Amino acid sequence: MKELQEKDLKYIWHPCSQMKDYEKFPPIVIEKGKGVYLEDVDGNRYLDAVSSWWVNLFGHANERINQALFNQSNTLEHVIFANFSHKAAIELCERIVEKTPDRLNKVFFGDNGSSAVEIALKLSFQYHQQIGQTKKTKFVNISDAYHGETIGALSMGDVDLYSKVYKPILIDSEKVEGPDCFRCKFGKNRDTCNAECFTFMEEKIKEIHEEVTAIIIEPLVQCAAGMKIYSPRYLVKLRDLCDKYDINLIADEIAVGFGRTGKMFACEHAGISPDIMCLSKGLTAGYMPLSLVLMSDKMYDAFYDDYNTMKAFLHSHSYSGNPLGCSVAIETLNIFEDDDVINKNLGKSDYLRRKVESVLDQIPFVGEYRQIGMIGAIELVKDKDTREPFDSELRVGYNIYQKALKKGVLLRALGNVIYFMPPYVINESEIDLMVEVAKDSIIEYFEEQYIK
Numbered sequence: 001m002k003e004l005q006e007k008d009l010k011y012i013w014h015p016c017s018q019m020k021d022y023e024k025f026p027p028i029v030i031e032k033g034k035g036v037y038l039e040d041v042d043g044n045r046y047l048d049a050v051s052s053w054w055v056n057l058f059g060h061a062n063e064r065i066n067q068a069l070f071n072q073s074n075t076l077e078h079v080i081f082a083n084f085s086h087k088a089a090i091e092l093c094e095r096i097v098e099k100t101p102d103r104l105n106k107v108f109f110g111d112n113g114s115s116a117v118e119i120a121l122k123l124s125f126q127y128h129q130q131i132g133q134t135k136k137t138k139f140v141n142i143s144d145a146y147h148g149e150t151i152g153a154l155s156m157g158d159v160d161l162y163s164k165v166y167k168p169i170l171i172d173s174e175k176v177e178g179p180d181c182f183r184c185k186f187g188k189n190r191d192t193c194n195a196e197c198f199t200f201m202e203e204k205i206k207e208i209h210e211e212v213t214a215i216i217i218e219p220l221v222q223c224a225a226g227m228k229i230y231s232p233r234y235l236v237k238l239r240d241l242c243d244k245y246d247i248n249l250i251a252d253e254i255a256v257g258f259g260r261t262g263k264m265f266a267c268e269h270a271g272i273s274p275d276i277m278c279l280s281k282g283l284t285a286g287y288m289p290l291s292l293v294l295m296s297d298k299m300y301d302a303f304y305d306d307y308n309t310m311k312a313f314l315h316s317h318s319y320s321g322n323p324l325g326c327s328v329a330i331e332t333l334n335i336f337e338d339d340d341v342i343n344k345n346l347g348k349s350d351y352l353r354r355k356v357e358s359v360l361d362q363i364p365f366v367g368e369y370r371q372i373g374m375i376g377a378i379e380l381v382k383d384k385d386t387r388e389p390f391d392s393e394l395r396v397g398y399n400i401y402q403k404a405l406k407k408g409v410l411l412r413a414l415g416n417v418i419y420f421m422p423p424y425v426i427n428e429s430e431i432d433l434m435v436e437v438a439k440d441s442i443i444e445y446f447e448e449q450y451i452k
């Protein structure tokens with residue numbers, strides 16, 4: 001492993017990393033994967049509790065998906081997507097329109113999550129320009145949002161860690177205080193509240209709606225902010241507000257789509273349809289970079305005219321509609337159907353909840369355990385009564401992450417939040433292992449802190 005690590009660090013700049021950290025903690029070089037496990041070049045195994053950054057659904061080296069990819073690569077690997085098409089894209093779009101909420105009838109392709117967000121922003125802006133509402137140029141987002149890393153997508157985010165330094169070059173967006181259920185200002189509970197916190201959005205929009213083209217939101221779970229779960233009531237109210245003021249609702253389901261929250265799409269919990277929906281990550285079960293932007297006919301029609309009216313959406317990516325990605329996405333949908341995945345996951349998510357709850361009182365500094373569907377998160381706090389967080393400089397999560405890796409579980413924390421978002425092929429004994437290692441790693445970390 002050592003030789004490979006040295007070479008890696010000689011040439012490679014890893015994502016979302018301070019490269020100096022790698023001096024003490026070099027990258028783990030993975031040789032292969034199978035099911036929920038990854039195996040490094042020395043033969044150590046790691047249970048992938050974070051689905052390799054929220055993308056994997058049906059395990060590594062899944063035989064059905066491997067076969068679909070193999071078959072497609074022997075038929076057509078890629079073709080220009082302007083003026084040309086292919087069967088895999090057509091089938092994928094027909095089926096995804098069927099599966100997603102009503103009103104999303106047209107599909108545009110991107111090749112990663114951030115590009116899907118960029119497409120959504122451009123579509124919304126241009127839509128309002130073309131229907132004569134030219135004052136509607138502003139985007140609204142909520143606090144703690146995360147929508148990706150390219151400049152437009154980053155502008156919609158509110159995680160300072162990622163965006164602060166770029167502020168001078170970001171698009172000006174209007175940030176509204178969003179739900180913060182663990183530290184609810186209204187003293188409510190997310191399971192029973194009426195999304196009282198929506199009042200911030202209501203007031204802001206009342207004031208500026210004439211300038212607003214779209215509100216972008218991660219439905220139900222703000223994953224990057226630490227798996228912050230909020231009430232579907234918020235989304236119901238948001239849909240009504242957008243309707244009232246002719247504002248496009250952009251649902252970024254990049255992380256929560258494809259069953260993570262227990263339903264195929266998180267919007268279903270609220271029974272709403274957005275005007276635009278962004279999909280990626282689980283779309284290809286963790287195999288290929290691909291994204292889709294779905295939209296309503298109303299939006300599509302505002303672009304549909306004679307060429308010389310210059311109303312077309314002249315956006316493209318070289319790999320638009322990539323057939324390999326499309327075929328893998330089709331097989332992903334096949335697996336959802338053939339294996340009744342959404343229903344089977346209900347049992348697994350129940351089991352996960354019971355397992356975590358059975359060990360929770362052994363774990364120190366737990367502020368809250370929250371879970372929805374196949375996403376579970378333990379938020380550690382310095383003070384349980386005041387819910388005061390640990391200082392980020394302590395890097396609590398990062399330390400626990402390293403301990404868990406030594407014990408064979410990949411549990412990449414988000415700040416002080418240790419979370420579980422495993423591939424759906426995880427079984428009960430693997431859930432036990434994942435939770436036990438999380439528990440032991442947290443305990444070990446805090447014991448060391450006390451001894452020091």
Ligand SMILES: *Cc1c(COP(=O)(O)O)cnc(C)c1O
Nearest residue numbers: 112113114146147148252254255
């Ligand atoms: C990951 C993510 C993105 C960005 O997707 P990339 O493929 O990493 O560019 C956007 N929005 C949400 C909610 C995400 O979780």
